[in-house]
Amino acid sequence: MAFLRSIRPDEDFEVVHGRALTLRQPAPADYTAWAELRSASRAHLTPWEPTWSPDDLSRAMYRRRLRAYAKDIHNDVSYPYFIFENTTGTLLGGVTLSNVRRGSAQTASLGYWMGAPYAGRGHMREAVAMLLPMAFNALRLHRIEAATMLKNFASMRVLESVGFQREGLAHGYLKINGRWEDHLLYARLAEGPSSGTSELGG
Numbered sequence: 001m002a003f004l005r006s007i008r009p010d011e012d013f014e015v016v017h018g019r020a021l022t023l024r025q026p027a028p029a030d031y032t033a034w035a036e037l038r039s040a041s042r043a044h045l046t047p048w049e050p051t052w053s054p055d056d057l058s059r060a061m062y063r064r065r066l067r068a069y070a071k072d073i074h075n076d077v078s079y080p081y082f083i084f085e086n087t088t089g090t091l092l093g094g095v096t097l098s099n100v101r102r103g104s105a106q107t108a109s110l111g112y113w114m115g116a117p118y119a120g121r122g123h124m125r126e127a128v129a130m131l132l133p134m135a136f137n138a139l140r141l142h143r144i145e146a147a148t149m150l151k152n153f154a155s156m157r158v159l160e161s162v163g164f165q166r167e168g169l170a171h172g173y174l175k176i177n178g179r180w181e182d183h184l185l186y187a188r189l190a191e192g193p194s195s196g197t198s199e200l201g202g
Contacts, residue, residue: 013079013138018130021123023081023095026069030082031062033091037115044116048152051178076100079139083127092118095127097135106142108135120154129162136190147173147183156184164188
């Protein structure tokens, strides 16, 4: 059955253009901007991310990341993007669709990060809003899932502003900054927000 096989994109998915932002898959030439932004944002990002390795920002590690990204894209497993401001070309952060499941699921997980100098300006909301049509059309996904730590109110606002609905609480869901953390689970369907009632209200 063709439906149960992996579904490759039938449209251009490498670059997503928006009014103020562009989403583009990471390239070797992005290393310096990426490393500088991540380094400057370390204190801002580490409370919300898995523990960074000692060589996390090295050029060699970046090259390994690019190889892993290329393999994941080829295998229809993950689709990473960097977020750039259109007027200046500045790298602002990143957004990724990962853990793509095909067959009867047609689902992926959404993750993102924003550099400290650009946080709180609405850029991530726009980036996620840009990514969703590509995910539902070019990648033909049915459901996008996301999870956020209980105190990450900025992330909750991003998700809820683009139609994600809260579905429940997952205890010890991800190991973040060296600790297993509870997360709120969110999802958005291709046809729009689910009409179901949130387990946690709101």
